[in-house]
Amino acid sequence: MSAKIVATTPFPGQKPGTSGLRKKVKTFRQPHYLENFVQSLFDCLEGFKGTSLVVGGDGRFFNREAVQIILKMAAANGFGRVMVGQGGILSTPAASCVIRAHGAYGGIVLSASHNPGGPDEDFGIKYNIGNGGPAPEKVTEAVYARSRDISEYRILDTPDIDIDEVGTATLGGMIVQVIDPVEDYAALMETLFDFQAIRAMFAEGFRMRFDAMSAVTGPYAHAILEGRLGAAPGTVINGQPKEDFGGHHPDPNLVHAHELVAEIFGPDAPDFGAASDGDGDRNMVLGRRFYVTPSDSLAVLAANATLAPGYARGLKGIARSMPTSRAADRVAAKLGIGAFETPTGWKFFGNLLDAGLATLCGEESFGTGSDHVREKDGLWAVLFWLNVLAARQQPVEAILREHWSAYGRDYYSRHDWEAIETTIADAMIADLRASLPTLPGQRFGAFEIAAADDFAYTDPVDGSVTSRQGIRILFACGARIVMRLSGTGTEGATLRVYLERFEPDPARHDLDTQETLAPLIAIADQIAGIRRRTGREVATVIT
Numbered sequence: 324m325s326a327k328i329v330a331t332t333p334f335p336g337q338k339p340g341t342s343g344l345r346k347k348v349k350t351f352r353q354p355h356y357l358e359n360f361v362q363s364l365f366d367c368l369e370g371f372k373g374t375s376l377v378v379g380g381d382g383r384f385f386n387r388e389a390v391q392i393i394l395k396m397a398a399a400n401g402f403g404r405v406m407v408g409q410g411g412i413l414s415t416p417a418a419s420c421v422i423r424a425h426g427a428y429g430g431i432v433l434s435a436s437h438n439p440g441g442p443d444e445d446f447g448i449k450y451n452i453g454n455g456g457p458a459p460e461k462v463t464e465a466v467y468a469r470s471r472d473i474s475e476y477r478i479l480d481t482p483d484i485d486i487d488e489v490g491t492a493t494l495g496g497m498i499v500q501v502i503d504p505v506e507d508y509a510a511l512m513e514t515l516f517d518f519q520a521i522r523a524m525f526a527e528g529f530r531m532r533f534d535a536m537s538a539v540t541g542p543y544a545h546a547i548l549e550g551r552l553g554a555a556p557g558t559v560i561n562g563q564p565k566e567d568f569g570g571h572h573p574d575p576n577l578v579h580a581h582e583l584v585a586e587i588f589g590p591d592a593p594d595f596g597a598a599s600d601g602d603g604d605r606n607m608v609l610g611r612r613f614y615v616t617p618s619d620s621l622a623v624l625a626a627n628a629t630l631a632p633g634y635a636r637g638l639k640g641i642a643r644s645m646p647t648s649r650a651a652d653r654v655a656a657k658l659g660i661g662a663f664e665t666p667t668g669w670k671f672f673g674n675l676l677d678a679g680l681a682t683l684c685g686e687e688s689f690g691t692g693s694d695h696v697r698e699k700d701g702l703w704a705v706l707f708w709l710n711v712l713a714a715r716q717q718p719v720e721a722i723l724r725e726h727w728s729a730y731g732r733d734y735y736s737r738h739d740w741e742a743i744e745t746t747i748a749d750a751m752i753a754d755l756r757a758s759l760p761t762l763p764g765q766r767f768g769a770f771e772i773a774a775a776d777d778f779a780y781t782d783p784v785d786g787s788v789t790s791r792q793g794i795r796i797l798f799a800c801g802a803r804i805v806m807r808l809s810g811t812g813t814e815g816a817t818l819r820v821y822l823e824r825f826e827p828d829p830a831r832h833d834l835d836t837q838e839t840l841a842p843l844i845a846i847a848d849q850i851a852g853i854r855r856r857t858g859r860e861v862a863t864v865i866t
């Protein structure tokens with residue numbers, strides 16, 4: 324068994340986005356394509372000979388083939404050991420957990436997250452560093468640069484290895500350890516949350532539904548919710564990972580998690596509902612006939628954090644991505660702890676977590692997490708909510724209403740305009756940027772623009788600056804519009820419009836969200852010319 328050196332030519336356009344490299348499966352299956360990326364990555368890493376690498380993915384189509392390629396390339400490049408999830412499965416947060424628990428050099432996660440899977444759909448690959456978090460920009464930029472002048476890669480010339488049985492084998496000089504993908508993760512969760520109280524709540528008849536969306540969290544949810552916590556069998560739906568996610572978008576929002584949403588807003592609704600995305604790092608949380616916005620979820624968990632044993636000593640700080648509503652900031656202010664505003668993408672939280680500046684982090688895009696790993700973590704958020712519910716013995720809705728009474732409510736919505744022609748989207752953002760100086764002072768009915776900018780972030784730990792992270796339009800009344808282009812789409816461009824309006828008065832906490840935000844929706848359209856430029860009338864997805 325010998326390492327083969329294969330001559331190759333670079334592929335253009337392998338630029339990784341906010342979460343690694345995402346392309347159509349067809350693109351990934353071109354000869355040498357995946358290999359080029361993996362070799363470019365290994366070429367940019369130093370001192371990994373003999374160390375461990377963690378590998379796993381969300382189980383989507385091409386996951387298994389990709390795992391085999393990576394195993395053979397890791398062996399040919401000199402890794403000492405690869406820890407791979409059984410069947411090639413590891414959720415993103417579990418991969419982060421395994422990297423940290425075993426002191427691995429880093430990890431490769433195969434996923435395109437919420438993007439659909441299947442032979443004609445999406446695939447993705449991302450690299451996580453030794454702290455368990457997504458590779459920082461300087462690494463992804465280096466990999467991209469390397470992929471543009473790569474001329475050869477190393478791979479072992481050997482048959483595929485069995486990854487379906489837990490155990491250890493060798494591949495060339497490298498050890499392949501097939502691990503239970505749930506074990507380390509479940510053990511970590513038990514240290515953070517009051518499993519006994521949650522178990523008692525289920526025993527008393529508390530009902531929940533968890534929609535794994537035929538993606539990676541199925542095995543985790545079955546083992547933890549129905550197994551360790553004793554939730555009734557059937558609590559987990561769509562719990563079997565499928566290569567095409569059953570033909571759905573594994574995106575836990577009101578649009579895509581329709582089966583769960585129908586039940587939670589239906590006649591015999593359970594007490595609590597939740598869903599997770601393709602790779603298990605996102606979460607949607609629902610009470611009986613009640614939707615919790617991700618921004619509110621972060622704020623409520625922060626305000627109630629000390630109810631969970633893992634956070635009983637309090638929080639160091641709270642970080643949120645820029646487009647996330649400012650609900651969490653008010654909790655941080657009340658707790659007297661730091662509040663951080665970062666660009667979209669979990670990698671920007673890494674330094675804050677490592678430096679002990681923040682404990683909880685969240686994104687409006689259904690991502691919540693903490694310093695227990697270095698990724699957002701869907702099931703963690705669900706368990707955190709269960710812990711809060713078990714401790715407070717109140718319905719989700721009552722908890723939210725009390726929270727709004729104490730802190731005010733942020734009406735919030737995101738409108739996604741998907742698959743816009745790239746040239747149109749780019750021109751729209753360029754024109755918006757150019758118009759920024761003219762915006763302050765402009766009036767639209769009762770709404771006057773107080774400030775407008777293109778968000779730039781200076782990392783408080785390493786001083787690095789990330790600019791052009793989204794157009795922010797702030798109104799004198801405190802309302803806000805944010806517009807930015809998605810970095811994770813695989814088809815054309817996606818414009819994301821984030822709308823937000825603060826309402827301190829509890830007598831006005833029962834309004835319809837879209838109606839309340841309607842003036843802002845109209846202003847965003849007027850300023851950016853969305854309908855005129857796209858020729859469309861409504862956003863593709865509204866959450």
Ligand code: VG1
Nearest residue numbers: 341342436668669686688809810811
């Ligand atoms: C989206 C979300 C962002 C998230 C990113 C990765 O990015 O808006 O908040 O961090 O997806 O999420 P964008 O650039 O398309 O807006 V995922 O679940 O990879 O897991």
Ligand code: CO
Nearest residue numbers: 436600602604
């Ligand atoms: Co995800």
